[in-house]
């Protein structure tokens with residue numbers, strides 16, 4: 001019998017990579033997709049039938065983290081062995097514009113999933129997608145023991161979800177693990193996060209169809225890793241004998257300015273001719289520097305990052321150049337590029 005996983009946020013960057021990872025391991029994967037007025041399954045359309053045996057083992061269901069009845073019904077029907085709660089309003093800047101919605105989906109959504117699992121009385125393990133944003137203004141390097149100091153409605157919601165998972169572990173003896181993941185990127189990254197915004201702009205500027213790139217704070221330091229590697233850490237966190245919380249990071253910090261410079265360098269352009277600062281992209285409260293210490297993940301999960309900053313920039317710029325080329329040639333465009 002194949003193991004059964006339920007993923008919220010299946011249609012997002014991490015959800016799509018995690019679905020592929022679990023299918024490769026022989027899991028049956030159930031994903032939550034939410035209703036939207038236009039297609040939102042582009043990232044996982046390519047994996048709806050698993051290539052190994054031609055048999056569909058990825059199933060998508062309409063539900064929503066704001067809708068407890070549908071979550072309960074789904075968990076009761078599917079009876080998953082593992083639940084990965086990746087769904088969220090995940091944009092930090094946007095969370096200042098829609099704070100109550102962010103708290104509801106990103107914070108209370110975790111509680112709804114946990115309570116639905118508890119009410120269904122299924123013997124399952126629960127992964128909560130926690131975030132380095134919870135550390136906020138705590139100075140680097142940040143590790144599991146570092147006190148949280150959230151700096152946005154998004155980060156506050158993630159702190160609530162983190163403690164709710166810990167509380168379910170302590171109160172109800174549920175197997176709940178938090179992955180405290182630092183920024184991780186890929187060609188599937190949403191286009192309004194800074195790395196993808198930059199790599200997409202570099203490809204368009206090189207092709208002559210964009211002339212400027214408007215950005216906010218170039219001094220922020222982030223620890224950027226490669227998303228396909230980070231989903232393995234999620235899975236590993238649920239394969240341990242006892243549940244715990246893990247920082248997942250590269251341990252390297254770089255400024256947004258360094259990312260810009262490296263991305264323009266890749267195509268032989270001088271970034272200073274194209275980048276302008278637009279204060280609209282500044283945040284009411286900024287997180288200045290996030291650099292993770294992943295010692296616990298390395299020791300206990302045997303996990304370590306393989307793709308570091310320079311390779312990540314290259315992968316993303318090259319993917320966006322290829323995507324643009326495919327679009328211009330009218331070729332079938334796949335998210336994986």
Ligand code: NAP
Nearest residue numbers: 009011012013014064065086087088090129131181183184
């Ligand atoms: P993402 O690409 O923004 O994906 C978010 C997913 O959540 C999407 O599938 C989205 O659906 C879904 N979602 C949004 N609102 C929902 C709702 N009301 N009900 C159900 N699903 C909903 O995020 P990601 O980068 O893959 O990140 C995955 C998780 O890890 C998120 O919880 C994020 O906060 C957290 N995280 C991310 C990072 C990072 O650097 N990427 C770091 C730490 C933690 P649509 O496709 O329909 O929008």
Ligand code: F7E
Nearest residue numbers: 090092131132133182183192193194195215216217220281
């Ligand atoms: O910003 C600066 C911005 O939006 C990174 C999410 O996945 O990782 C992500 O959150 C930095 C910030 O990611 C622009 O001010 C400058 O300092 O790419 P970002 P984030 O806020 O770090 C964490 C770990 C998560 O959990 C989140 O879900 O870049 N920045 N100029 C800009 N950022 C954006 N988006 N756009 C700009 O124009």
